[in-house]
Amino acid sequence: MNNSLLHNLTILAIVFFIVACQSDNTIIDDSAEQPSVTSPVNSSLKRIDLNNRYYHIASPANFNNDKAYKLLLVFHGSGGSGIGMSGVAQFEQLSQDYLVVYAKSQEVEWNEGCDCNIAHRKGIDDLAYVEQVISDIKNNYRILDGEIYGVGFSQGALFSQNLLCNKSSLFKALAAVAAPMSKPLSQTCQITTPTNYLAIHGTADSVLPFQGLQHSNWALISSPAAIELIASLNQLHSPATQTQLSDDVTVNLYKSDSVINQLVAIDGGRHTWNYSSFNTSQYILDFFQQVSDFQLPQHASLIQTSNGLRQIRTMGSENTGPAVVLLSGFNKNFHSDSAWYALLQPLLAQDYRVHVIDSAGLGFSPYNPNGSYQLLADDLYQILVSLNEREISLVAFASSNITAQLFQAKYADDANIKINNMVWIDPDILLPHSIAFYKGYPVDWYEKYIVDLQPHIEDHYFTERSTQKIADETKEVQAMVPTEFSQLMDWDYYHAMVKRRLTIAGQKARAMNIAKYPSDLDAVADIKINNSIPITVIDSDFEQAQIDSADENIDVMIRWQQEGTTWSKEIATKTNGQYIPLNQAKHLVVFEHPEVIKSAIDHYMQ
Numbered sequence: 001m002n003n004s005l006l007h008n009l010t011i012l013a014i015v016f017f018i019v020a021c022q023s024d025n026t027i028i029d030d031s032a033e034q035p036s037v038t039s040p041v042n043s044s045l046k047r048i049d050l051n052n053r054y055y056h057i058a059s060p061a062n063f064n065n066d067k068a069y070k071l072l073l074v075f076h077g078s079g080g081s082g083i084g085m086s087g088v089a090q091f092e093q094l095s096q097d098y099l100v101v102y103a104k105s106q107e108v109e110w111n112e113g114c115d116c117n118i119a120h121r122k123g124i125d126d127l128a129y130v131e132q133v134i135s136d137i138k139n140n141y142r143i144l145d146g147e148i149y150g151v152g153f154s155q156g157a158l159f160s161q162n163l164l165c166n167k168s169s170l171f172k173a174l175a176a177v178a179a180p181m182s183k184p185l186s187q188t189c190q191i192t193t194p195t196n197y198l199a200i201h202g203t204a205d206s207v208l209p210f211q212g213l214q215h216s217n218w219a220l221i222s223s224p225a226a227i228e229l230i231a232s233l234n235q236l237h238s239p240a241t242q243t244q245l246s247d248d249v250t251v252n253l254y255k256s257d258s259v260i261n262q263l264v265a266i267d268g269g270r271h272t273w274n275y276s277s278f279n280t281s282q283y284i285l286d287f288f289q290q291v292s293d294f295q296l297p298q299h300a301s302l303i304q305t306s307n308g309l310r311q312i313r314t315m316g317s318e319n320t321g322p323a324v325v326l327l328s329g330f331n332k333n334f335h336s337d338s339a340w341y342a343l344l345q346p347l348l349a350q351d352y353r354v355h356v357i358d359s360a361g362l363g364f365s366p367y368n369p370n371g372s373y374q375l376l377a378d379d380l381y382q383i384l385v386s387l388n389e390r391e392i393s394l395v396a397f398a399s400s401n402i403t404a405q406l407f408q409a410k411y412a413d414d415a416n417i418k419i420n421n422m423v424w425i426d427p428d429i430l431l432p433h434s435i436a437f438y439k440g441y442p443v444d445w446y447e448k449y450i451v452d453l454q455p456h457i458e459d460h461y462f463t464e465r466s467t468q469k470i471a472d473e474t475k476e477v478q479a480m481v482p483t484e485f486s487q488l489m490d491w492d493y494y495h496a497m498v499k500r501r502l503t504i505a506g507q508k509a510r511a512m513n514i515a516k517y518p519s520d521l522d523a524v525a526d527i528k529i530n531n532s533i534p535i536t537v538i539d540s541d542f543e544q545a546q547i548d549s550a551d552e553n554i555d556v557m558i559r560w561q562q563e564g565t566t567w568s569k570e571i572a573t574k575t576n577g578q579y580i581p582l583n584q585a586k587h588l589v590v591f592e593h594p595e596v597i598k599s600a601i602d603h604y605m606q
Contacts (some may be wrong), residue, residue: 051132074102180210398587
């Protein structure tokens with residue numbers, strides 16, 4: 001009997017013994033086509049034939065073909081199957097962010113890079129197979145750039161290390177469960193692109209021992225030695241730090257600013273996927289989220305439009321009836337992302353299905369030099385069609401009524417969309433005097449110097465100043481939120497969006513939006529209000545504070561304030577909407593008076 005066959009039979013025999021003798025942990029029966037757990041296999045699991053091989057793909061609930069997903073490839077153990085792994089790992093049931101591929105080896109084992117098994121002897125190129133699977137997925141689905149992950153169990157974990165050593169440039173992170181490392185692979189491993197790596201291993205594993213194995217053909221180095229080697233190859237030269245997650249779970253961590261490698265040792269853990277005190281699948285997903293470049297907040301996703309990906313955050317999906325769509329506009333510091341809806345959206349989601357959309361470069365929407373209120377109008381239409389939203393209430397804060405006005409002018413008669421009503425909160429006054437006022441300083445300065453500003457932004461020239469302004473804004477918001485709504489305020493979301501403002505892409509997007517603001521105003525200046533769509537205008541008197549503190553152009557500002565009141569009343573009257581004045585109110589009505597906005601929406605939606 002040759003050594004490779006002996007290797008296969010030994011592993012299978014020990015696994016069968018563990019399955020038969022142990023009942024307190026979930027064990028993968030690598031020889032079975034069906035999973036050895038009672039959880040049902042995801043009904044979305046589809047077999048995809050590829051050349052002379054195949055793989056299974058699972059999509060999350062509420063899959064949307066226009067949404068961009070991360071990609072996770074999962075590799076089964078010796079004698080196992082993709083279907084069996086899907087019943088155990090269940091990644092697609094734990095996260096809405098991934099398309100999950102459950103790959104299938106051509107032989108009983110993967111070609112793990114040890115040059116010691118049947119897959120190697122038969123010349124099976126599993127590395128090329130993985131590349132073909134990734135290419136096939138990218139040709140048929142929308143995958144976020146740089147967001148490809150892999151994880152293997154048992155002998156599949158050894159194969160994931162082969163990918164780490166030979167195809168690291170393909171992956172954002174790789175994980176290995178219940179395996180140390182092949183000694184032959186450890187002697188040849190070269191990681192060309194530093195890559196995030198996670199190992200999870202039970203110290204009492206008798207199939208692929210935690211402390212390694214001496215053998216003339218398929219020797220294993222220990223898991224501690226493996227993580228030390230991999231960290232070194234990933235250019236992580238500082239000593240490991242050790243953390244005790246619980247009495248029986250220890251984490252050995254190697255870390256730099258850009259790469260994380262860690263070994264999670266389960267004291268007394270055997271050759272299994274999950275442990276009584278440790279959820280392997282969830283821990284892996286949390287690790288991948290930690291290293292992702294797209295750490296999207298809860299409820300957020302990225303939807304593809306013809307102009308690029310756009311961040312959308314959806315809450316209240318269980319509610320029926322028309323949807324509420326929230327658009328953000330400028331505050332005094334010209335920030336215009338969905339942080340402004342961190343309170344209003346959770347409040348509205350108690351009764352409505354609510355979508356908030358970030359334009360190009362804002363939030364996690366990738367930067368686009370053409371980002372503008374005009375561009376967002378077309379993006380909005382495509383997003384609503386993608387979400388299958390046929391009837392909406394459109395809420396626009398501050399200058400985003402430009403997008404609302406452009407949208408209704410272009411799409412109000414479209415058979416796919418019905419605009420039930422609109423609520424404009426402190427809208428831009430679209431009259432000649434006010435438009436000229438908006439185009440003044442600092443807008444005209446940004447418009448003139450936008451090209452010259454770009455390298456200064458990229459050199460972080462404005463980062464410190466922006467940080468201070470954002471800190472001051474946050475204090476204002478904290479003081480505004482009414483006590484009765486404090487439990488609804490989603491500070492995690494607010495801070496996640498604010499953090500994005502300080503990225504270089506966020507700073508460039510803000511500057512570009514200001515520079516394009518005059519052309520946005522020109523685009524909407526001559527569009528007539530559609531009197532068939534009720535428009536409620538919520539009008540705070542925030543202008544008075546600016547007038548009181550002004551040293552010049554006071555007459556211009558007073559006229560702006562006066563014509564704004566008159567214009568807003570006329571719009572509400574002509575469209576059969578409501579005019580709601582708010583005295584001694586701040587511009588960020590979305591935080592100070594969310595109940596007023598909800599009441600205005602309720603008036604028409606009910």
